[in-house]
Structures are given as structure tokens and as C-alpha cells.
Amino acid sequence: MAAASNSVRRARPLLGTFVEIEAAGSFQPDVLSAVEAAFEAVSTVHQLMSFHDPDSDVGRLNREAHVRPVPVHALTFEVLEAALEMNRRSNGIFDVAVAPGLQAAGILPKTGRDVSLTAEPGATDAIMLLEGNVVGFRDAGVRIDLGGIAKGFAVDRALSILRERGVVNAIVNAGGDLACFGEETRTVCIRHPRDPGRIVCQIQLVDAALATTARRFDPFHSTETARPAIIDPRATVAACANDGATVRAASCMIADALTKVVMIAGTGATELIEQYSASALLIGSDRGLQITPDWQHAVHLAA
Structure with a gap:
């Protein structure tokens, strides 16, 4: 994007990487405000869907959903719906319930729960999406990680905010997951x-x-x-x-x-x-x- 008085470029550490937003519009203060709102949208996804944060939706689900249904944010529920649809279409290849395997491989950290519990392959069958953005796990061994889909969702959310705020050209790059709009x-x-x-x-x-x-x-x-x-x-x-x-x-x-x-x-x-x-x-x-x-x-x- 060519440098101009109405062009803004900012970067922040989020989602385990650096998120960069470059945007342009007709009035620079409006573009600045839009970029700030886009970063806030990314931060919200980060807070809701982090595997590492015990207070995130993912943290609460992994700790409690095998005992009782857990209410989650509408955004988390939306990502889970997309993840289970991808699981179905891919015949189980894409599976957000692969967290125990990632933990065993040392890719994800072990948590307070008994990590010796492991769910069978295809464990997304044990994830129940209920009315009112409520989620339950049928299997005590199920633990989820949304790291394979949430970063892309965060980019989409940021781009949507930029569009809504009147930005005419933009690109959001989250460590290689990126999206853009405009004629450029x-x-x-x-x-x-x-x-x-x-x-x-x-x-x-x-x-x-x-x-x-x-x-x-x-x-x-x-x-x-x-x-x-x-x-x-x-x-x-x-x-x-x-x-x-x-x-x-x-x-x-x-x-x-x-x-x-x-x-x-x-x-x-x-x-x-x-x-x-x-x-x-x-x-x-x-x-x-x-x-x-x-x-x-x-x-x-x-x-």
C-alpha cells in the first residue's frame, strides 16, 4: 500500500505472533480509530480462545465441560460450529479435540487435569453444541485446542471491523494468516x-x-x-x-x-x-x- 496521509500501519503481539494491520481511508483519524477497533477484535478472540489461559472459554471448557455444560461467548460458539463442520467434511482429519495428542508431543503444555486421559480419534463426536451458546463434552478425555482455526477467525473479525468503519483498502496479517480487501x-x-x-x-x-x-x-x-x-x-x-x-x-x-x-x-x-x-x-x-x-x-x- 502506497504511503499516504490517510494510510495507517500498526503491529501488536497477539495470538502468539505479531498481528500487523495496514489500512487506508478518506480521513486518517477515522482510519486510526478503525485500526484500534480491529486490534480490539483480535484481542477478544485471543482472550476467548487461548488454550494457555485457564479463564478463557477454551480453558473453562477443558476443565468443566465433561462434568456440566458450559456457556461460552457467541464468537467461540461460532468457531466451534465451523470446526465441527470442517471435521465432518474432512472425515475427521480436522479435529479440534486433538489437544491431548499435542500435549503428549510437547507442542501444547500439560494442564492441571489428568493428561493421561485421552479421547479416541474423532473425538469431536463427543462435543455437544447446545442452545444458547452452551457446550458440553460427552467424554472425560476430550480437550480442545482452537489454535488451528481461531487465528484465521481473528483475521476475519478484524477485516470485518475495518470494512464497517469505512476503510477502503486493508490487509491484516497474523503471522502468515492474512486477508485483504480493496482494489490493490x-x-x-x-x-x-x-x-x-x-x-x-x-x-x-x-x-x-x-x-x-x-x-x-x-x-x-x-x-x-x-x-x-x-x-x-x-x-x-x-x-x-x-x-x-x-x-x-x-x-x-x-x-x-x-x-x-x-x-x-x-x-x-x-x-x-x-x-x-x-x-x-x-x-x-x-x-x-x-x-x-x-x-x-x-x-x-x-x-
Whole structure:
């Protein structure tokens, strides 16, 4: 976005990453106010859906929902509805009840509850969505983590606030989960999941959402990448067949969730991608790259 008097760019630590918002409108004070409201929307999702906060909706559900139904915020309920629908459509590949497996792998911290309890694969069958935004768990071993979908939802919420406030061009980027609107074409660089210093390709994005899941990389601790923080819920084992997946969709929440399915299922996720009118780029562990045909015109491979 070209620098101008009515353009604003801000970043804040949220959702376990840095969230950056860039927006432009006809009157800078209004744009500033819209950006502040968008950050507040992201903060709300962070507070409601954090696995690490025992007072969040997720924390309360994991602690109490197997004993009694728990009322949650309407936003949390909305994300759970989308997650269970994705679980159904993906035949159990996307499963927010995979938290025990993530804990066992050391990806999520252990909590005060008996973490030796584990639910069977497909445990979202044990999540009950009741009237009045109330949630219950049928199985005492069920624990959920919304980390595979909530970040995209937060981006969507922020973008919705910016639209409502009269912003004409904007992009919200939450650590690689991003969405934009307006006439401007955005160029997004995709790094190689095994060599983060190398660009695999550039993607042209207009009025759409994009999410990426790949091997983990922490430059403050090591120059090496680690396996993705993805567990295949069908076998409760780490998903290692693929190194990275990028998905474009109308909603960042859907793009975020679909990256996990693509990482696990690879090309087996093609039908599901089509159901959501999405596009995908997959980098296999053999370093092979595959792109859905409808997206090849917008993906430019690096030399």
C-alpha cells in the first residue's frame, strides 16, 4: 500500500505472533480509530480462545465441560460450529479435540487435569453444541485446542471491523494468516519450509484470504527447522508427509483450517478444497511442489 496521509500501519503481539494491520481511508483519524477497533477484535478472540489461559472459554471448557455444560461467548460458539463442520467434511482429519495428542508431543503444555486421559480419534463426536451458546463434552478425555482455526477467525473479525468503519483498502496479517480487501493487488512471498531464507514463490492476492502452515522455525534458537506442529487425529501421530501448505479462500478461518487438512492428507484434500471454493499449494517432504490448477496463474515460482 502506497504511503499516504490517510494510510495507517500498526503491529501488536497477539495470538502468539505479531498481528500487523495496514489500512487506508478518506480521513486518517477515522482510519486510526478503525485500526484500534480491529486490534480490539483480535484481542477478544485471543482472550476467548487461548488454550494457555485457564479463564478463557477454551480453558473453562477443558476443565468443566465433561462434568456440566458450559456457556461460552457467541464468537467461540461460532468457531466451534465451523470446526465441527470442517471435521465432518474432512472425515475427521480436522479435529479440534486433538489437544491431548499435542500435549503428549510437547507442542501444547500439560494442564492441571489428568493428561493421561485421552479421547479416541474423532473425538469431536463427543462435543455437544447446545442452545444458547452452551457446550458440553460427552467424554472425560476430550480437550480442545482452537489454535488451528481461531487465528484465521481473528483475521476475519478484524477485516470485518475495518470494512464497517469505512476503510477502503486493508490487509491484516497474523503471522502468515492474512486477508485483504480493496482494489490493490498484494504480493505475498512464500518461504521454503526447510530453508526459510529462500523464497519458493510469490502469490498475487486481491480481496481474499491466505493461510500457511509449515515446518516450525525459531531463528532465536536454531537455524534448523523442526517438524510441523500437526497431529493426524486418526492415528494420533505427527503428520510428517508434507513440509508446507498454503491455502487461499474467501475466509481466513477456512483457509487456516484447510492448511491442516492439506498438511495431513496432501492431494487427498482436493475434493474438500473444491467444496470450499479454495485453492492450495503443497510442498511435500520430498520437496516436490503441487498447485491446484485454478491457482497456477496467480502463483509465480522463484527462479
